[in-house]
Amino acid sequence: MGVSTGPASGEPPVPAHDALEDYALSDEAGGESVQTDDPFFVSKQAAAVFKHKLLKVYFPKFAGKAGSNEPDRRLVYVDTHAGRGSYDDGTPGSPLLIAQNVAGMTQRQIDCLFVEARRSNHQHLKALLEREMPPTAVWDALHGAASEHLNHALSFAADSPLFMFIDPYGLGPTFPEVTRILNRPRRGFGSKTEVLLNFISGAFARAGGYLRMNTLTPQRLKTLEHLDEVLNGPWWRDAYLSVDVPSAAVKQIAAEYARRVGNATGCRSTLIPVKNRAHHVPLYWLVHFTKHQDGVWWMREAASQASAEWRRYCSPPPATDDDTLFALEDPFPGEELTRQQQWIDHIESNARRVLDRAKVINVPVDAEELYGEALGLAWSKHLRQGLARLYDDGLLQPKPLAKDLDKYVGVAPPAGP
Numbered sequence: 001m002g003v004s005t006g007p008a009s010g011e012p013p014v015p016a017h018d019a020l021e022d023y024a025l026s027d028e029a030g031g032e033s034v035q036t037d038d039p040f041f042v043s044k045q046a047a048a049v050f051k052h053k054l055l056k057v058y059f060p061k062f063a064g065k066a067g068s069n070e071p072d073r074r075l076v077y078v079d080t081h082a083g084r085g086s087y088d089d090g091t092p093g094s095p096l097l098i099a100q101n102v103a104g105m106t107q108r109q110i111d112c113l114f115v116e117a118r119r120s121n122h123q124h125l126k127a128l129l130e131r132e133m134p135p136t137a138v139w140d141a142l143h144g145a146a147s148e149h150l151n152h153a154l155s156f157a158a159d160s161p162l163f164m165f166i167d168p169y170g171l172g173p174t175f176p177e178v179t180r181i182l183n184r185p186r187r188g189f190g191s192k193t194e195v196l197l198n199f200i201s202g203a204f205a206r207a208g209g210y211l212r213m214n215t216l217t218p219q220r221l222k223t224l225e226h227l228d229e230v231l232n233g234p235w236w237r238d239a240y241l242s243v244d245v246p247s248a249a250v251k252q253i254a255a256e257y258a259r260r261v262g263n264a265t266g267c268r269s270t271l272i273p274v275k276n277r278a279h280h281v282p283l284y285w286l287v288h289f290t291k292h293q294d295g296v297w298w299m300r301e302a303a304s305q306a307s308a309e310w311r312r313y314c315s316p317p318p319a320t321d322d323d324t325l326f327a328l329e330d331p332f333p334g335e336e337l338t339r340q341q342q343w344i345d346h347i348e349s350n351a352r353r354v355l356d357r358a359k360v361i362n363v364p365v366d367a368e369e370l371y372g373e374a375l376g377l378a379w380s381k382h383l384r385q386g387l388a389r390l391y392d393d394g395l396l397q398p399k400p401l402a403k404d405l406d407k408y409v410g411v412a413p414p415a416g417p
């Protein structure tokens with residue numbers, strides 16, 4: 001890919017490793033017919049529907065919260081692997097989604113930096129943003145490799161809250177780069193630095209598979225060394241070889257990677273598996289790092305809403321049957337209602353167990369246990385309805401409300417006289 005059109009003079013070189021090997025490792029473009037010179041952007045796959053809905057729900061929450069007590073109301077979005085900005089059919093990619101936020105969130109100044117290594121993608125991106133960004137917006141779209149623009153990205157962010165989306169095809173940034181971003185010094189209250197990182201399962205599985213080969217090309221050896229840099233040492237090699245199924249090995253490695261980044265930065269992490277179909281193994285894991293409790297809560301909300309959008313995308317409404325002139329019934333809304341009732345039942349039974357044991361339900365502490373198997377599927381509406389059943393039965397006080405549900409603490413009412 002990108003390197004076949006070499007860099008123009010004066011522009012930063014695109015390392016063959018990032019641009020070529022990463023793409024070869026990725027499954028992201030699988031199955032697409034090639035109409036443009038980058039098959040990823042022909043049309044959106046189900047996994048990208050999930051990823052973009054997550055960003056669309058989460059980023060405004062971050063912007064609203066993190067920008068609220070900044071004197072200049074400025075915050076920064078950096079997209080290190082920005083792509084073309086939109087798909088060939090006009091569907092927004094991450095840059096266009098954010099451009100729509102910049103236009104819509106007039107209470108905040110959202111300054112943006114986009115980086116894209118592939119020349120044709122960069123040209124498309126820049127032209128698109130010139131059309132779509134509001135005239136007063138502060139933004140730039142840089143051509144080149146993400147790592148070469150990292151210093152600039154951090155000085156662009158300066159002391160403002162920063163949300164960085166790292167969405168490579170392949171192995172992505174090194175461990176020191178990720179921890180440097182999350183540990184950036186900032187004058188102001190709180191860290192207000194978050195990263196959403198796409199940990200591409202196929203790329204890690206395929207590169208890990210090189211460990212089982214007897215002879216390796218120099219390119220593959222380089223990929224393994226790069227994996228050591230991405231994961232901060234060779235610890236992952238034993239982890240990979242000790243598990244037979246690549247997707248299970250990647251799951252373990254992603255979890256351990258998140259734990260190590262957390263240790264090095266003081267961040268909490270959320271790992272979200274993203275699939276193209278329910279029966280597939282994850283195409284990638286989205287890993288979110290934040291130091292703020294609200295970030296964990298809102299990321300969980302966003303993931304659940306993204307999963308609803310993803311289910312709809314995987315079960316599109318039946319086409320109208322022209323012969324009968326009747327629209328065939330769409331089973332999806334009914335199925336969705338049944339699923340939601342099951343989540344509420346499940347949350348209710350978890351809540352009864354927590355209350356029996358602890359005599360208190362403390363949502364900030366107990367949220368994971370309360371959601372249980374509905375974690376990543378149900379969202380706060382279902383949590384509130386599950387808790388409300390205990391309130392209605394006279395077992396819990398006060399009444400759980402939608403507002404501030406993330407801070408809710410309820411106890412059994414005192415026994416009557």
Ligand SMILES: C[S@@+](CC[C@H](N)C(=O)[O-])C[C@H]1O[C@@H](n2cnc3c(N)ncnc32)[C@H](O)[C@@H]1O
Pocket residue numbers: 002018019022028040079080081082083084085092093094095115116117118121144145146147167168169
């Ligand atoms: C998964 S796509 C990005 C999709 C985009 N974030 C979105 O959601 O619409 C990955 C992009 O990263 C670009 N890329 C590959 N290596 C890169 C690097 N080292 N630095 C910056 N961009 C890179 C590719 O050309 C490709 O456009």
